[in-house]
């Protein structure tokens with residue numbers, strides 16, 4: 707079998723055009739998304755470029771703010787408080803990585819729940835348990851949307867999530883559970899990873915280790931969502947799933963790049979419109 711590709715760029719285009727159409731109902735009112743960066747990071751620059759393009763496409767004004775690398779936590783939190791209180795700001799986005807002295811969770815927790823467009827504030831994370839997140843984590847939402855694009859019936863499907871981070875693994879596991887998949891979450895202490903992955907009708911991998919999953923670990927016909935972003939020895943960007951061997955076995959697969967990444971950015975734009983009051 708040769709897997710069909712779950713094309714994240716095409717899906718993101720479609721999602722952005724839906725968002726653009728919905729945004730019209732807000733008229734000329736500016737929708738402002740503030741991106742806060744502490745220090746200067748080349749990786750953040752790449753993400754920011756994609757976010758800016760998507761924002762312009764949807765009709766969102768992305769405002770870049772920078773604080774110095776040695777900014778104190780109190781300074782960062784102080785700026786977040788001002789942005790929370792600023793009626794002209796719909797959403798607040800914190801670029802990562804943050805300097806080691808700044809605890810990401812503390813910063814995210816300081817953002818007002820309804821401006822937390824990354825969906826990582828503890829109260830938005832908690833709402834996932836109740837199946838009612840207004841603003842859900844973008845990458846997990848993107849992964850779910852890509853799985854749904856495959857047309858697989860989630861109810862009763864064996865779903866295996868590799869990686870249990872707060873930002874990706876745990877929320878996607880919860881989303882799949884809400885859709886009544888039978889969910890297994892694997893992590894660094896999982897004894898025989900392949901034994902689990904080979905059972906999966908839906909396999910989501912979010913670890914950050916190139917080649918962790920190979921074709922031999924995949925159930926024929928499975929939907930494979932590769933969230934990992936790694937730099938290969940030749941400088942190219944690869945996922946956690948060995949693409950060539952896996953695409954021969956899977957039914958559907960996301961490429962890296964061009965899979966989860968662009969849809970994640972579209973979800974960020976969706977959350978921003980939601981933060982601005984739209985029901986999208």
Ligand code: NAP
Pocket residue numbers: 845868869870871872873874875892893894895896899912913914915918933934935936966967970
């Ligand atoms: P993270 O916080 O480092 O979490 C990685 C997870 O993988 C942890 O739960 C870890 O378990 C687990 N793990 C480590 N080694 C493992 C192994 N050998 N077998 C099974 N599980 C293992 O990373 P993250 O933020 O979730 O990101 C994961 C990857 O997704 C990264 O490559 C990141 O760049 C990428 N990412 C992509 C997007 C996108 O939009 N495409 C967005 C976010 C992240 P322990 O904690 O127990 O060690």
